[in-house]
Amino acid sequence: MCGIVGIAGTKDCAGAIVDALRRLEYRGYDSAGIATLVQGKIDRRRALGKLSALDAVLRDRPLPGHTGIGHTRWATHGKPSELNAHPHATDKVAIVHNGIIENFRELRAELIAKGHKFESETDSEVCAHLISQYLDEGLPPEQAAKTAIKRLEGAYALAMIFKGEEGLLIGARMGSPLAVGYGVNEAYLGSDAFALAPFTNRVSYLDDGDVVVVRGPEVKIYDVQDRPANREIKVTSASAGLVDKAGHRHYMAKEIHEQPEVIAHTLAHYLDPDARTVRLNEPRLAKALAEAMRLTISACGTAYYAGLVGKYWFEQLARLPVEIDVASELRYRQPVYPENGVALYISQSGETADTLAALRDAKAHGQVTIAIVNVPESTIAREADIALPTFAGPEIGVASTKAFTCQLSALAPLAIAAARARGHMDLATENKLCSALLGAPRHIVEFLKQESRIEHLGGEVAKARDVLYLGRGVNYPLALEGALKLKEISYIHAEGYAAGEMKHGPIALIDEKVPVIVIAPHDALYEKTVSNMQEVMARGGKVILISDKAGIAAAGAQVWQTVEVPEADPFISPLLYAVPVQTLAYYAAVAKGTDVDQPRNLAKSVTVE
Structure with missing residues (x-):
């Protein structure tokens, strides 16, 4: 997760921006940079590597200026390099950007045709050139920024400064978090309140679609319809802890809302957005998948359900036989491993004791071992033959949310790569599925706009003693995961079943x-799932149907409650449908008053058997 800091101040701000960026180092990054206004002109310093490298550049070439923006980048589009580091700039505007711009290729082609020259491989640079184009056409900075932002598709947080506009910062949010800090004679932008803690404890969080215009200490926020918006100013205590809750009541809520951004980062590691293909940075991987007689998947808890989704993907797309078991069972039943076998282990922490023991057992039996982990320095990552990272960032809530969807975001490209390596998928299908995956963050942003409705449904579910979840095909593991989430944090008995x-x-x-939560996108299995749902309703069951617009329309008026998920390619339904089951469980737990972030008897990482 990249970090953003912006200052509209009264003194030179480069040093303060670097200090604030240090508070965002927990997010992970591979390059950093700062841009300020120096006598009205944009100047910038960038460096590959850690902030110490940027410090060295600033010692050699100090950067004055009272108005500035800074960024720590985790490479998504384009390899880690100084040219790809942020801020990106033209002579008229400099920007920093978190997230992913889905339509950057079309915008870049349009801008190149108008004479713009790009220097980086990133999707982010298109934002600077698009704003510059509108400035060239005579729009003032605020209008140029708002016009450009309306053309962006994807999940993003943006901050920008403009030539000749001392004290002006403009920011925007869609899916990626962005906070505004209020000082005495200054104002600030930041990825979270923790970054802004040295400057102020008075912070507002932007809603999706918001644009903020900072002119010195004056702050104006506009909503998605460009109407003035009053976002609550909160007094934070972010300086007391490592990661703040970004205006949310619980870490779990924050982490649910971070999913568009972290999914985008994970997908960008495995997908080439220009070619709409999978890129595997590990040369042994394609060969191992192509030659595999069988894939063995193992994990614990939520990660196991991610593996179950992977089983469907690998078998359907790559025709690769898959065996899957929870890690605590796999090694004790003395599994028979095949020659030319591959074993895949999934863990958020990379330290799960049972998963690590299962990996070691597979290695001892000659399997090529692959690990999908969120902590690249972990034991599982080190001991696996091939380690595949996810980019969820720190997950504080014990109940996994963003780590789960990031695991899916790594598994899906891996299944596509296996299908290509084994000769079961053509390039056109790869392009189609990769395009669908790249659209997932945008769909999640759209879904989260209905959060108030999910809060109401969570209150209804909280009244139940027992809840059933139903799903078919690739959505069956989502039923299992939904039931687990509800059990974990609300202490309501819940079970997931194949419909x-x-x-x-x-x-x-x-x-x-007994509420029955049915996960049923309008796909090839929809009619069969709805048939099972009708059997439930015929016996007085209260059905909550989670589906898309077409699925809800086809279900009829007997359904008790519905949750609408944006229509998308069925391939990515596990990514999208994970979010409503997480959110529903969260609000049920809030209604019951349980300890959402630290539910009783549970630990974040199980490092003993």
């Missing part, structure tokens, strides 16, 4: 007191 199994026992539990 076709309802008649084989669970239907006996159905009555008017």
